[in-house]
Amino acid sequence: MASSGLQLLGFFLSLVGLAVTVAATLMVEWKKQYQGKTHRIYEGLWMSCSGNERTTCEFHQYLLKLPSEVQATRGVMLLSIFLSAVALLVSTVGMKCTRFMNGKDESKSTTAMVGGIMFMVAGLLTLIITSWYAKMIVQIFNQAHRLQNFEFGNAVFVSWAGGLLTMAGGAFLGCRRCSQPQSNSSNHFLSTSHPMSNYV
Known part of the structure; x- marks a missing residue:
């Protein structure tokens, strides 16, 4: 029961992390x-x-004219979201509280672990690209004129939070000890000790 609770916690954290990302x-x-x-x-x-x-807003019209940090961050964030979406499906199949793959406990636990690893990779991608974007802003801040300087926006901090939540949830889901089937060690002990009583 405890491992199922950890799986649910990991799934919930990963789901929240995906939404925040x-x-x-x-x-x-x-x-x-x-x-x-x-x-x-x-x-x-x-x-x-x-x-x-x-404020008035307008979409970026020309992809090639965008700064390199915007192009790279956009691509990696979309990749992270796609990877998290696939991990969401994989984890749903492998969780103990679902009815998929009933009777195949070992395969089910492996599937949950794979989903957790995919979540951790997605969260790591988000953290890396967001940190690189923040580094680029700092470089521009130090090099540009004071009137042209930009600062961190709220999205940078939200992205960091999303990456951390996704990685934390994936760690719970990818924990082999949390996803592996419980062994009936007590029943095995009784079954092995019972024949010994015939030799008394």
């Missing part, structure tokens, strides 16, 4: 800039927004 990918505040006290500029992976009290 998707939200971060769609957010527009990957980097922000303030011009004066009221004018704001936000840039995301898919669109950019600017304005004072009311």
Whole structure:
């Protein structure tokens, strides 16, 4: 029962991590800039927004004209989301609380472990690309003019949180001890000790 609870916890954390990662990918505040006290500029992976009290947004039209950090982050985040979606299906099949692959406990535990490893890889990809994006912002901040400097947006922190949650959930699901079938050691002991009583 305890291992099933850990599996459910890992599945829930991974599911939340996937949702947070998707939200971060769609957010527009990957980097922000303030011009004066009221004018704001936000840039995301898919669109950019600017304005004072009311902001107007427009989608990025030309992929090749985008900065390298935006292109790379967009691609890796989509890869992470796809990998997490596949891991979600694999983990559902391998969890003890589902009826898939009944009677095949060893295969079921292996499937859950594979799903957990896929979640951990997806979370690691999110953390790596988000950290690299943040590093690029710092480099631009140090090199550019003060009026052209950008800072971290909220999406960067949301993406870090999504990657950590996905990795934590995958660690619980990928734990071999949590997913392996419970052995009836007590029954095995009784079955081996019973024949010995015939020799008394």
